Amino acid sequence: MATVKSKNIRVRIAPSPTGYLHIGTARTALFNLLFAKHNNGKFVLRIEDTDLERSDKKFEKDIIESLKWLGLAWDEGPYRQSDRLEIYEKYVNKLLNENLAYYCFCSKEDLETERQTMLAQGLAPKYSGRCRDLKSEEVKKRLDAGASHVIRFKTPEARVTFKDLIRGEISFDAALLGDMTIAKDPKIPLYNFAVVVDDEEMKISHVIRGEDHIANTPKQILLQKALGFKTPQYAHLPLILDPDRSKMSKRYSATSIQEYRDQGYLPQAIINFLAFLGWHPKEEREIMSLKELIKEFELNRVQKAGAVFNIEKLGWLNMQYIKSFDNSELAETLGVAATEENLKIIDLTKPRMKKLSEFKDLAGFFFNLPEYDSKKLIWKTTPISTTLENLQAVEKLLSELTEKQFSKENLESVFSEITKERGRGEVLWPLRFALSGLDASPGPFEIMEALGKKETLKRLQIAIQKLESRS
RNA sequence: GGUCCUAUCGUCUAGCCUGGUCUAGGACGCCUCCCUUUCACGGAGGAAACACGGGUUCGAAUCCCGUUGGGACUACCA
Numbered sequence: 001m002a003t004v005k006s007k008n009i010r011v012r013i014a015p016s017p018t019g020y021l022h023i024g025t026a027r028t029a030l031f032n033l034l035f036a037k038h039n040n041g042k043f044v045l046r047i048e049d050t051d052l053e054r055s056d057k058k059f060e061k062d063i064i065e066s067l068k069w070l071g072l073a074w075d076e077g078p079y080r081q082s083d084r085l086e087i088y089e090k091y092v093n094k095l096l097n098e099n100l101a102y103y104c105f106c107s108k109e110d111l112e113t114e115r116q117t118m119l120a121q122g123l124a125p126k127y128s129g130r131c132r133d134l135k136s137e138e139v140k141k142r143l144d145a146g147a148s149h150v151i152r153f154k155t156p157e158a159r160v161t162f163k164d165l166i167r168g169e170i171s172f173d174a175a176l177l178g179d180m181t182i183a184k185d186p187k188i189p190l191y192n193f194a195v196v197v198d199d200e201e202m203k204i205s206h207v208i209r210g211e212d213h214i215a216n217t218p219k220q221i222l223l224q225k226a227l228g229f230k231t232p233q234y235a236h237l238p239l240i241l242d243p244d245r246s247k248m249s250k251r252y253s254a255t256s257i258q259e260y261r262d263q264g265y266l267p268q269a270i271i272n273f274l275a276f277l278g279w280h281p282k283e284e285r286e287i288m289s290l291k292e293l294i295k296e297f298e299l300n301r302v303q304k305a306g307a308v309f310n311i312e313k314l315g316w317l318n319m320q321y322i323k324s325f326d327n328s329e330l331a332e333t334l335g336v337a338a339t340e341e342n343l344k345i346i347d348l349t350k351p352r353m354k355k356l357s358e359f360k361d362l363a364g365f366f367f368n369l370p371e372y373d374s375k376k377l378i379w380k381t382t383p384i385s386t387t388l389e390n391l392q393a394v395e396k397l398l399s400e401l402t403e404k405q406f407s408k409e410n411l412e413s414v415f416s417e418i419t420k421e422r423g424r425g426e427v428l429w430p431l432r433f434a435l436s437g438l439d440a441s442p443g444p445f446e447i448m449e450a451l452g453k454k455e456t457l458k459r460l461q462i463a464i465q466k467l468e469s470r471s
Numbered sequence: 472g473g474u475c476c477u478a479u480c481g482u483c484u485a486g487c488c489u490g491g492u493c494u495a496g497g498a499c500g501c502c503u504c505c506c507u508u509u510c511a512c513g514g515a516g517g518a519a520a521c522a523c524g525g526g527u528u529c530g531a532a533u534c535c536c537g538u539u540g541g542g543a544c545u546a547c548c549a
Contacts, residue, residue, distance in 0.1 A: 016549045124473045150547045215544040284497045313499040351512040428508040440510030
């Protein structure tokens with residue numbers, strides 16, 4: 001295998017527990033894992049919970065559980081930013097002491113007015129730097145008075161250029177950025193700052209994340225330089241899009257892994273599907289396991305443009321995986337007892353299921369015969385009387401068989417004569433309908449095998465009675 | 472508005488780096504047919520794309536420039 005020589009590759013997935021594990025986050029996690037494992041690197045999980053108001057333990061729990069369910073195992077963590085506050089504080093103070101950051105006392109209202117004014121002038125909105133040169137005595141005085149504040153980084157006016165592993169060179173003019181906020185207080189870091197500190201402390205070599213973070217990259221690089229940190233390699237993944245080509249959102253579709261899990265999508269199918277959203281192996285293949293994906297994954301084969309989430313294809317993939325399961329395995333995932341009868345039912349239902357959740361609807365008739373209109377027993381233009389005669393003939397034929405003879409193969413041969421005499425459609429359609437009560441179902445021989453002699457006869461008699469009461 | 476990213480069938484994509492083998496390949500979806508009592512599976516076939524305009528070149532889906540379209544970002548969220 002063409003692996004990069006042990007270059008201490010370390011990547012991370014850094015979800016914030018402000019919602020359930022998002023499809024996009026799962027895909028980012030997957031690509032990170034794929035890249036790490038392909039190169040014998042480490043995959044770190046870091047929970048970015050610096051936003052106390054929006055973070056919730058229940059989301060953290062869901063993220064961890066969903067990641068596990070998908071089979072995306074991390075090597076280190078979960079680290080929690082809320083457990084690392086002293087580390088950020090140390091670095092905030094460092095910047096403050098070196099006069100690379102400063103306290104800002106501007107009110108939100110003032111900032112907003114400033115922003116609007118600049119926007120109206122067609123300028124890139126950025127902070128004016130009003131508090132940048134406040135005298136230290138003044139700062140101390142205001143701090144002592146308990147004035148509300150924030151800490152800003154003195155953004156240098158420079159051109160920031162970095163090489164994105166997927167997109168090539170990307171360049172920003174930092175002069176347009178303005179002095180960004182890095183913390184609300186030395187003890188309360190903000191996203192861009194916490195990320196930079198953690199990536200350094202955790203020796204992250206490659207930052208693989210969504211395209212929506214491209215604009216954050218120059219900010220983080222500037223911070224790294226000020227702090228004397230190394231700059232990791234960056235790779236920005238294309239976004240997952242809704243059918244209207246906007247960033248996938250709750251408004252349009254189910255966005256949490258948990259929802260797909262509840263609907264009966266298999267983790268293998270989701271992984272396979274997500275991997276192919278923005279990536280493709282060299283060969284023309286569609287079905288790949290996580291292991292195979294790891295083997296084949298190359299960052300330079302990642303697509304640059306966003307990819308629409310195609311639920312139809314997920315459904316098809318899911319069906320492929322469902323079909324690949326053996327019956328007892330499927331019984332277990334469905335939470336159904338692996339009795340002989342159930343296994344037969346599963347076997348017949350398997351090729352018809354796009355989602356596990358469809359099992360109930362598809363297989364329900366095996367357990368309870370649905371109510372149906374006796375008209376439905378009639379094949380095309382067959383007269384009622386003929387249909388009745390045919391069913392009676394079938395009943396007679398079947399009642400002479402032993403339970404053992406109720407196998408698909410045997411029943412087929414038993415029926416060869418009667419279907420020749422009376423017509424396949426004329427015999428088999430009413431039989432199948434009597435057995436299933438449904439317009440669409442597996443074939444009558446298969447159903448009879450699963451149902452057994454007693455139940456088959458019972459259902460046949462119900463149909464016969466229905467027809468008799470009609471005529 | 473500004474900044475940045477981006478552009479092959481309806482969708483996911485192969486091909487693009489290293490121009491000719493592209494009459495542009497595969498998959499999902501769609502259509503037709505086969506199998507078949509129905510539905511599904513399976514099998515065979517079909518319709519369907521290089522956004523546009525300039526260059527460069529003997530030759531461009533592939534390289535360059537521009538236009539247009541699409542998207543992301545633009546917080547004391549992450």
